[in-house]
Amino acid sequence: MFYLQLLLNGIIAGAIYALFAVGLTMTYGIFRFINFAHGELIAWGAYGVLLFQGWPFDLPMIWAVPLALALTMAIGLAADRLVYSPLRHGEGITLLIASIGLSFLLRNALQFFFGSDLLSYDVGLMQALEFGEITISEVQLIMAACALVFLGGLYLLLTKTLLGKGLRAVADNLELAGIMGLPMQTISRTVWCLASLFAGVGGILLAWDTNLDPMMGTGNLIKAFAAVLLGGAGNVWGALLGGLFIGVAENLSVAFIDPGYKDFIAFSVIVLMLLFKPHGLFAMARGVR
Amino acid sequence: MLRVLNANKSFGGIKAVNRFSMDLKDSLITGLVGPNGSGKTTLFHLITGFYEPDSGEVYFDDQPIHGLPAHKISQKGLVRNFQHSRVLPFLTVRDNLLASCPHQLGEKILPVFFLPSKIRAQEAKNSQKADEVLNMLKLDHLADQPAGRLSYGQQKLLELGRVLMADPRLILLDEPTAGVNPSLTRQIVELIRELTQKGVRFFMVEHNMPLVAELCPRLLVMDAGELIFDGSPKEAMKDPKVVEAYLGKDPGAARGR
Amino acid sequence: MDYLLHIIILALIYTTLAMSLNLQLGYTGLYNFGQVAFFGVGAYTTALITLAGYPVWFGVIMAMTMAGLTGFLIAYPALRLSGDFFGIATLAFGEMARLWFLNERWLTKGPMGLPGIPRPQWIGDGVDSLPWFLLFSLVLTLLAFWWLKHLTSSPFGRALKVVREDEYVARALGKSAVSFKVRAVVAGSTLAGLAGALWAHYITYISPNDFTLQTTILILLCVVLGGKGTIWGPVAGAFLVIFFQELLRFLPIPSEFNRYLAATQGMVFGLVLIILMLKRPQGIIPEHRN
């Protein structure tokens, strides 16, 4: 039972990594850089709710949440317009540094407006649902469900809609996509909109489960990104599987060694997986051309 | 010189190279043709160590080279170009050439510090050679440009130049004149002839049939990964299998691979 | 005065770090995001050795050796990975190193850190003061600079760039990509070890907190903002980043707005990064001028 519960905790933790990975895998798949500002979009989503709940809006939660998501998307769009689009044809590392700059800007803006104190949503506590000796909390369930729903949605979007196929074409060959007359603006905006939306949702759920501080988004980012890579860039189900892998490994490790080494385990799993599968879990070997 | 014994390579279900055997013996220039997708490039990859054959053997000067890493094979004097040219885009055109010289003392850490004069001498010699090659390929005015800025054909030429710098004994050329202007192509032909005088051997893939007919005393033809013909270009033009698979007597018939 | 000396010493330490990363990232195209691990290994090695009573010069040499050795050990497996995969694996490795320093308390005292690391003594008493330490770091940094300049402007440096641009071409030209990469990683980590030793003897107290992802990011900023793949780029970058960071302390923020101090500084820092990337994506000293 103990191990089963650990496994379950791991799966759900992994689902959360996957939830954060959804947005990352989109921007990474298409623009080939790690968006360091994703963590801040997560935090902005979470703080957005507080913003709209508080003065001068004083809105109830049901309104605050969609508005917060809209705010996050607006930030994503602005970032695309002002930073990412102008650099689209540059090297990945340039975009990476720009996103580090953006993350500084956004994180400190949060601190500027909200201070660095710990905040919370003040939603009541719940006891977990019990299934025999196994417990899961509602937040956990919702998080896992969200991860699945959003990953699924993204998968459908990418494979079934024309716009989604356009996205993948851009990911495949940016230059050619431009020549072929794809609406690059629209595509790039859609990507940032969706990535910010996913980040916002993740942030709100995370804040619900724990609390809010300006650094809240950055903590899980590396592991989420590792999940992206393990799954293969832009591979939606891969991101989920990658996330699960990391989550399960670190949570199971708690049973055997000092949890001070929990992250150590997570990272060594990442490294080991990569050593055995140097191009991620699903990548096909690319030949010389 | 170069011998391939029963080589096989498949990708998923596709047998890209299928029970392929050949022996170049000492023919100066050997041509290799075949329809698109018949496995020519894959064969080159197998010979030069970029792909490992599923099975089969490759001998260079009677030494087995299958399973050797690519750079070891290149060091033995078997050098290749790439069909889709791979210049080093951020290096200058000259550096592209200089980097190709084999056995550079200056590429080892210790000599860099202890034998600087020797290295300088070697560099000077290589530079001179590079200048000659640049002149010949009409790239001299671009010598200090990053290679990524060259046009398609210029990149193709630069890659040829790179191979020449490597002091090879056997050169594998994958479509060296595709995208190259016809008058320059003439010069390349002359160049190849000249080099054969100096004992360099060639094994080349080329779709330009008149050129192949002119240059190659011996021609191999591949289809669907298999060797279907080995002989002179003249005979090949008359061989029904070759005509049907590759040359085509009735142009216009749509054909896949 | 001491403050200026302090900033210069910091900038020199980061110069060494940036140069060590530049050899890998700029010249060889290896996105080593775990450079902080070698920095840490260097710092801990010399700290433990000198705290045990051995002289500083011995500590510094051992720091470089240990860091280089660690580099060698991880290079072989990690180099099977390419591009971003190498990046994430080394990033993970960097964090693993920090967690190791944090949890192996019997050796590193864990989060308590190692206080009281001695400054170099062999030149005499005055060495403890900042000007002397500045000289000490300057000499070592210059040595490192000279060494790298020589190395990168030689055919060796050119071969590294071949590997960076196209591994397949390198192999086709008879160069073992792996061997060049390993040498770049080992040389890079050795230098990072040197920087770590400088850091430990300068601050005289180290703890795992000094070796976080933040430091990695700072090193990365130095390299990219300065201009990767160039000799002077990392130097310019390190001085730019460190001086700019400290310059932010002089933003005129009235004391009524003390609460906004850090937030404002951070926002300005982020904004400047973005603007720099938009205006000078190749860094202050670009590898190629148009």
Next chain:
Amino acid sequence: ADAVEVGAITPLSGKISVYGEGFQRAMMLAVQEVNEAGGIKGKPMEIRFEDNASTAQGSVSAMQKHITIHKLPVVFGPAASSNFLAVCPIAQKNKTVIIGAESAAATITDCGSYVFRVFPSDLLQGKGVAQLAESLGYKEVVLTYINNDWGVGLGEVFKKTFTAKGGKILDEFAHDEGKADYRSEILRLKRARAKAVVNLTYIKEGATMLKQAYEQKLKVQWLMGSASKSPKLAQLAGKAAEGVIGTYPAVAHGTEKYKAYKTAWDKKYPGKKLPIFGGYNYDMVKLTAKALNMAPDFKADSIREALMKASKGYIGVTGDKSFDKNGDVGATYGRWTVKGGKITTY
């Protein structure tokens, strides 16, 4: 204009910035009061804040700036012990007085003659927690601590004292800083089946752990340390924090000083709860002001002497601040608990 300046190095950004803002507010409150009462020899007192981004490097830079650019004789040192330890040698060497309001590591005691702190060493608190466990009759506990200088240092003292008196530690492990998910750690606590868990942790981590333990119906007596004694903890963890007992360097809430501090706080920062360690920061500033007023000049050496003298018998919000020869203060340990969502003495 012609103000008497003192430096402060505060974690206003980075890992422990959650604490920094409260520290800063408390210090500013104290300064305001000092100035309302006439300042320092007729001149206003002013604190020059520098952010250290919660890092050693930031702390050292800030320290160097204070010393070199502003030539400040007194600096209020950075919060986390690991940052404090990084700047101590600089203060000592440059003969600058440095005072800490919340740095608890035991090693700080030996830092030198210019180093003071108004906060007691871990050594004392570790023992305090052990006594707490013992006095509540727990012979067997599980020990977990936050994996940083404070947590580990405290954990070690606790373990030594507790086991020396015959206590048994069923399971012991560190937990990471700043995680969102401690459910598996809690499962491990659960497995040990102890009646009490000693959890030496910070506010954020503490609140998350309490919440997730509640969720998983872990019913134990939580014993905690000073770093989580904050209304914030009670607020964030809600019901889950109910009944937690902890130790803290005793601060008598009945004293005039304390009441005055609380009133002044509520007036200056309406709606903001008293921050953790706020009283220490407040005391630090007040005590320094007193010393500055006593010192013949604003040289570090005079101030150091004056601090020693001023502290003798000085009773602040947080009690007796008399420095011993190492610049440490003593403390008796009080106990706190959460009742009805509020922190009260136990």
Next chain:
Amino acid sequence: MLLEINNLKAGYGNITILHGVNLEVNPGEIVCLIGPNGAGKSTVLRTVAGQLTPSQGEIIFEGQNVSKESPEKKGVKGLIFIPQGENIFPNLSLLENLEIAAFALKGNDTYQNRLNQVLGSFPWMKDRLNRPAKELSGGQRQALALSRIILLKPKLVLLDEPSLGLAPLVVEDIFSQIQAMNQQGISFLMVEQNARKGLSVSHRAYVLEQGKDRLTGTGAELLCDQRVQDLYLGG
């Protein structure tokens, strides 16, 4: 006049490559552009397509100045570009490649009809519609890229070295496809290094050298011109 280029100057960054190019394409023509490597042929096409912006000069398409318009807009007006070398999306399936090629049609009925036409012209595609395009051989890739012409029915196609790397059999095939499409009223501005072949299927041609148009004439004229023979056709 379908396309008219006047005194076109363009380049990369601040390097100017084209120093004043003039050329025109009449409706229903195949116009061939030949010249040595690096003359700027591809640069002309890239500029006309809208991938590069001209620093001077005009590009007039159907009487409208389109010099500064994006490829997207030009596509809508009936001007498309099929570049040299990598001109398909390797990780997308064949069908997806076709859908993307006809992005502007948004998958409506016209698209369905024209898709059937494509499959009629290249029957081998039917079996591989759901396979990734990277599995195709050189010739099949080129055919896939050309099917964009059938899908979009543009007025003018800019085509960069259609015969590159193709087996003789396939070269014949591709050129006859081009001629067939030309019969249906589509005009071509085409760069060819296989100059004999290129000239022989073109109505008119230009010789480009060092960023300037040096010679012009009908395909047959240029084929016979002694200077052209010596300089560009290799005797």
